Amino acid sequence: MKLEDLKLYQECLDFEKQVWDLVSTWEGFNKDTVGKPFVESADAISGNIAAGYGRYNFKDKKHYCYISRGYLLKTKGWLIKAKEREMVEAEAADELIEFVEKIHRMLNAYIRSIGRVKTDKPYENRTNYNSTPEVDGNATVTETAAEDSGNSFTATADEFFSSEELTTA
Numbered sequence: 001m002k003l004e005d006l007k008l009y010q011e012c013l014d015f016e017k018q019v020w021d022l023v024s025t026w027e028g029f030n031k032d033t034v035g036k037p038f039v040e041s042a043d044a045i046s047g048n049i050a051a052g053y054g055r056y057n058f059k060d061k062k063h064y065c066y067i068s069r070g071y072l073l074k075t076k077g078w079l080i081k082a083k084e085r086e087m088v089e090a091e092a093a094d095e096l097i098e099f100v101e102k103i104h105r106m107l108n109a110y111i112r113s114i115g116r117v118k119t120d121k122p123y124e125n126r127t128n129y130n131s132t133p134e135v136d137g138n139a140t141v142t143e144t145a146a147e148d149s150g151n152s153f154t155a156t157a158d159e160f161f162s163s164e165e166l167t168t169a
Contacts, residue, residue: 003053008106012046015099019075022088022096030087038078044071045103049110058115065111072107076100 003009019042023035045068052064076097083093 003050006049006053008103008110009046009049009053011099011103011106012049015096015103016042016046018096018099019079022092026087030085034078034082034085034087038075038082041071041074041078044068045075049107061114062111065107065114069104069107069111072100072104 016039020039023031023039026035048064048068048071052061052068055061055064079088079093079096079100082088083090088096
């Protein structure tokens with residue numbers, strides 16, 4: 001699968017465009033003090049997902065996703081500041097915050113999927129590939145076990161969310 005086909009990446013690009021469109025209307029002091037770092041942190045979300053997508057091992061892929069998640073929350077912080085300073089209308093800010101939360105859920109699901117062994121069984125019914133057979137009664141699969149066995153699979157957000165959840169989230 002190509003990076004451009006990853007639903008999470010597409011959602012990030014859509015969000016970043018909305019941030020760009022919003023900030024590009026600002027002028028002077030607002031654009032320099034809040035606008036520039038707001039856009040930079042928003043752009044870093046998809047940038048780090050892309051950087052991780054191109055990595056060979058699971059640890060590096062997850063590392064860049066964690067960085068992306070940090071930038072996502074940093075962007076949310078800039079958005080909250082812009083709302084408090086009345087640089088963004090409350091309704092528009094709330095819509096963007098909902099978008100951030102949707103991306104956050106998708107990114108967390110993507111991080112969880114990195115390194116999982118592809119199987120037709122539900123996650124709870126998978127056999128364990130590491131030395132600890134059961135954790136709280138549920139079988140577990142770790143990314144290190146998947147790496148060691150040579151199995152690899154990276155899921156898309158579509159495998160964790162129904163189309164209804166993605167549109168209403």
